[in-house]
Amino acid sequence: MARSIVQEFSKGLWDEIPPFRLVLGLCPVLAVTKSVENGIGMGLATTFVLVCSNVLVSSLRKVIPAKVRIACYIVIIATFVTVVELVMQAFAYPLFLKLGIFIPLIVVNCIVLGRSEAFASKNGIFRSLLDGLGIGVGFTLSLSALAAVRELLGTGDLTIWEKPIQVFGPSYQPFSFMIEAPGAFVALGLMLCLMNLVPKK
Amino acid sequence: MREMIKMLIVLTILATLSGGLLAAIRDNTKDRIENQVLEFVQGPAIRSILEGASNELVVDRFQIKDGDTERTFFVGVFEGEPRAIAFETFGKGGYGGDVGLMVGIDTKDAKLLGVGVTTHAETPGMGAKAKTDPSFVAQFKNLPLAEPIKVTGDGGTINAISGATLTSRAVCSATNDAAKIYEKLKPQLADKLKEFKK
Numbered sequence: 001m002a003r004s005i006v007q008e009f010s011k012g013l014w015d016e017i018p019p020f021r022l023v024l025g026l027c028p029v030l031a032v033t034k035s036v037e038n039g040i041g042m043g044l045a046t047t048f049v050l051v052c053s054n055v056l057v058s059s060l061r062k063v064i065p066a067k068v069r070i071a072c073y074i075v076i077i078a079t080f081v082t083v084v085e086l087v088m089q090a091f092a093y094p095l096f097l098k099l100g101i102f103i104p105l106i107v108v109n110c111i112v113l114g115r116s117e118a119f120a121s122k123n124g125i126f127r128s129l130l131d132g133l134g135i136g137v138g139f140t141l142s143l144s145a146l147a148a149v150r151e152l153l154g155t156g157d158l159t160i161w162e163k164p165i166q167v168f169g170p171s172y173q174p175f176s177f178m179i180e181a182p183g184a185f186v187a188l189g190l191m192l193c194l195m196n197l198v199p200k201k
Numbered sequence: 202m203r204e205m206i207k208m209l210i211v212l213t214i215l216a217t218l219s220g221g222l223l224a225a226i227r228d229n230t231k232d233r234i235e236n237q238v239l240e241f242v243q244g245p246a247i248r249s250i251l252e253g254a255s256n257e258l259v260v261d262r263f264q265i266k267d268g269d270t271e272r273t274f275f276v277g278v279f280e281g282e283p284r285a286i287a288f289e290t291f292g293k294g295g296y297g298g299d300v301g302l303m304v305g306i307d308t309k310d311a312k313l314l315g316v317g318v319t320t321h322a323e324t325p326g327m328g329a330k331a332k333t334d335p336s337f338v339a340q341f342k343n344l345p346l347a348e349p350i351k352v353t354g355d356g357g358t359i360n361a362i363s364g365a366t367l368t369s370r371a372v373c374s375a376t377n378d379a380a381k382i383y384e385k386l387k388p389q390l391a392d393k394l395k396e397f398k399k
Contacts, residue, residue: 065208072215079219083226090230093237 008127012134016113019142019188020195021145025111028102029143030184035159039147041095042102043140045084047133049106050115054132057120064121072109073116081106111139150188154179243275243303246317247287251277252307254285263393265386272382274390276397277305277314283397284309286390289319290382292375297322300331300371304379306346308394314343316376321368328368337362337369346380 003011016022019029028046032038053076064072085103088096090114096103106112115135120128148158156172157164166172177183244259251258254277261276277285287305300321305314318332331337340359344350350373351357354366361369383390 017334064202067204068208068212071212075212075215075219079223086223086226086230088232089237090233091237093234093241097241169293 005127008130009134012131012136012138013141014137017138017142018135019139019146020192022111022114023192024114025109025139027105028109028186029146030181030188032099032102033143033147033150033184033187034154034179035151036143036144036147037145037159038097038098040140041088041092043136043143045088045099045103046106046109046112046139047136048084049077049080050112050139051078051129051132053085053112054115054120054128055125057116058123058125058128061121069121070117073113073121077112077116078107090190097162103200111135146184146187146191149191150178150183153187154183236273243289243319246303246319247275247305250287250303250315250317251275251285254274254278255281256283261397263397265389265393267382267386272386274393276394281392282309285314286383286394287314288382290375290379292371292373292378294374295321295323295371296328296365296367297324300368302372302374302375302379304376306379306383308390311346312346313341313346313376315339315374318372323365323368328362328365330362330365331368331372334362338372341376346383349380350376 004108012018014021018024019026025046028042031040053073056076057073060072062078081104084106085096088099088103115132119131123131151158152167153175155175156168157166159165178187218253221231225274239259239262247258256276256278258277259275261278262273263276264271264273266272272288275287276283277287279285285305285307287303289301289303291299291301293299294353298321300323301319303317303319305316306312307314318338321329321332322330323331339358340349349357350359352359352366352369352373354363355370357373359373
């Protein structure tokens with residue numbers, strides 16, 4: 001089942017979109033999607049780690065001994081995660097305060113390790129790059145979409161670049177259940193359900 | 202055997218390289234991170250305590266060694282005189298651990314300019330009000346340093362946040378610690394402030 005180069009990227013946007021189709025990496029999906037801003041920030045951080053680790057794992061795939069491959073992947077992933085953490089602290093400290101522990105936890109996000117193991121260790125550098133990018137963008141989109149639903153219903157606003165935009169107007173009674181933890185499960189379940197209504201090819 | 206050696210070499214090289222890379226990035230971002238932490242964690246408290254100062258707050262600061270710890274003091278210039286300082290202390294015994302408190306002191310009149318909570322792990326809606334409810338910390342404004350500050354239940358003048366006596370006590374004890382530190386470092390502080398004048 002050979003894919004074209006374009007498909008290598010676009011599969012991450014629907015066919016293998018991480019939280020909905022692969023149902024991987026749910027911890028940050030549920031935890032940080034309280035606002036669209038957090039969702040985008042988390043998505044971009046994960047995308048960066050995915051792309052970098054995919055490229056490096058793919059270029060080292062012939063050097064890394066099979067028996068210690070997971071250890072090697074984790075070293076690579078952890079390095080990039082720490083890079084993201086430091087850079088975010090230096091340049092986007094308020095975002096770092098909001099995402100907090102979930103940035104270091106990208107290390108154990110199964111999407112990243114999963115792509116290294118399932119894709120980058122078996123494919124060329126360019127294809128791995130596209131795969132990482134596609135999955136990363138898909139992850140960012142899913143986080144933003146889920147966060148938009150939760151923030152919209154939970155607060156009636158959408159916050160973009162720290163500026164809240166009132167969507168439903170001042171008379172809207174916030175359904176604050178949606179920005180609490182259980183709301184994350186409900187929203188995720190409903191979105192999964194909607195996605196499954198679209199027939200598979 | 203050969204496989205074993207290869208495993209060792211690959212992992213060692215990988216770990217070394219990543220260690221080197223991270224050390225380099227850390228070195229290059231260290232100062233920026235320090236500034237960002239000051240700006241976003243201590244910054245808001247400092248700005249509210251030293252409100253009305255004419256100098257550049259947060260940026261104007263100096264360090265003094267106090268035993269083993271190095272303390273950072275932030276300077277506030279009022280009426281052309283660097284007479285106010287603010288520094289952070291930690292109140293023991295909060296409900297969720299230590300409560301970080303920025304304490305502002307007017308060095309001329311030996312009184313409190315105000316306090317502001319910086320870091321804490323208190324319960325939202327209860328102890329966390331120490332940070333979010335300005336009316337609690339407003340009680341500390343202009344109190345003289347000479348007397349220890351206590352909540353009303355302990356025979357003092359501060360009305361504790363209802364349901365959060367522990368947090369209120371921690372804030373008081375942090376303030377009292379600050380007064381003690383100030384007394385101890387008074388000579389050095391005066392020197393530093395003089396230097397600051399020019």
